[in-house]
Amino acid sequence: MPYPVTIGETVTVTGFIKERIDKRNAVVCAEVKNEKGELCTTSQGDFALFSQENFRKLNIMPEELIDEMVATF
Numbered sequence: 001m002p003y004p005v006t007i008g009e010t011v012t013v014t015g016f017i018k019e020r021i022d023k024r025n026a027v028v029c030a031e032v033k034n035e036k037g038e039l040c041t042t043s044q045g046d047f048a049l050f051s052q053e054n055f056r057k058l059n060i061m062p063e064e065l066i067d068e069m070v071a072t073f
Helices: 052-058 063-072
Strands: 012-022 025-033 039-048
Touching: 052 063
Parallel strands: none
Antiparallel strands: 012 025, 025 039
């Protein structure tokens, strides 16, 4: 059973790849837990995967943010 999240409460959000469907597609999930570690909600979505080069060609976000994402992974 999900738990409510109140304004000002600290939560932890964790995302992960649930399934790699093929080279270009994946199912990605996320969980939100409250300070007690109780599961509050989940989400799931289908995502298209892009190489760094192809993502840059789309020109949908600043180069600096792409560089930050690349450095993170």
